[in-house]
Amino acid sequence: MSDLRIQYNEEMVGQGHPTKADTLNRLFLGGPAPVLRDSDGKVLHSVFKKQTSPPDTGVDEGALYAKEDAAGELKLYWRRPSNGEEMEVGGGLVVVDQGSTPWTPAGAGYQTATLPFTQPLANPEKCAISFAGAGSFRQTGGSAVVSAQVTINIEDETHFRVRAYVGAAAATTICYQVWQAITGQVRRGVYSLTPASAGPLDIDVTIDAISDYTKALILSGNVRGDMIRGTGSRTMNLDEIKTTSNTNLKLLGYASDIDTYYIPWQIYVP
Amino acid sequence: MSDLRIQYNEEMVGRGHPTKADTLNRLFLAGGMRSPEGKNHWAVFKKQTGDPPTAADELALYAKEEGGELALYARPALGGPAWRLI
Structure with missing residues (x-):
C-alpha cells in the first residue's frame, strides 16, 4: 500500500481494534513496519523524497x-529563512587544496610561514583548514602554535570567528594578532577557555578599533594547546x-630552534 | 488556511471524495510537505528560542538562531550538548 491516506470510502478505525486495521493513525505512523514514528508520535527515522527545487521558507523558518x-x-x-541561501548539510566538505609545506624559520620564536594556495577560494568564509598528519611542525612540544592567517580588509570589522573541532574537553587557548602592513603588529590577544565537550566550538574574537588609515590588514587567529597537539586532525x-586576498595562507608558528619543519595542511570547502 | 487541524464543526472526510475536501489527512500532509505514503518532501523548522529536551535514546533536530542567522541543530539524548549542523 503506497498511498496511506484515509480514503473517503474507508472506515475510520483506531488502534487496537480486534479485527480491523488501524486507518486513522496509518499515515502519521508511516504504515506497516518499519514505521517512521513511534506510537507516542516521536520520529524513529525520516525519509526525504528527492526534490528538484528548494521549498519556500518564510520568516523564522528553515527547510530540510x-x-x-x-x-x-x-x-x-x-535552506535559510525567506527563501534564503541553500547549503548542503554535513559531509559536504571537500578538499580543494593541500600540501606538506617545508618551513625553515629565520629564528626561534614566533615566525611566519606561507602556505601556497594553488587556486583562489571562491567562498573563503565557508572554508576550513585542517592541520592533519604527522608533520614535524607538530613536534615542537608544548609551545606549538598554529594559525590560519589571511589578508583581509577589517575597516568595518571588529571581530572574527574561529571554529575549532576539539577532540576533548580540555583547556584551550586562542591567540590572535592583527598586523598592519606598514607598522607591523598593532593588536594581539589571547582567549582561554575550557570547552564543555568535544566537538565543534565557535569562539568570537573581538578586536580593538584599528587606526583609520589601515585598510588591508593581516589577521591571524591562532589555535594552540589541545586543538593541535596530540593525535588526530x-x-x-x-x-x-572576509578575505580580499586569498591566494595564499600565512601561518604563524612558534619554533623552538632553527630547523626545517613540515606543515601538513588541507583546505576544505563545503 | 494557516490552522490545518480538523475543527470540531468540520466533517471528517478522507482522500478521494468526489466533492468534499480531505480533512483527515490535511494536517499531516501540510501543504505538500509529505507524500501520500507519509514520507517527507521537506521539513520546515520553526525557530526555537532554546534547546528542546531529549530523553534516553532520542535525538532532536531543530532550528535556532545563532549570530543572527537561523541554523540547524542536533541535540543528543538526555539533554546533551547540542551541536550545529549547518
Missing part, C-alpha cells in the same frame, strides 16, 4: 530536504572571515 547535487548524488540540504574554520 533532499536534492541532487551537481554530480547527481542525492544530498541533504538546508584539528580543524580551524575560516568562517566569517
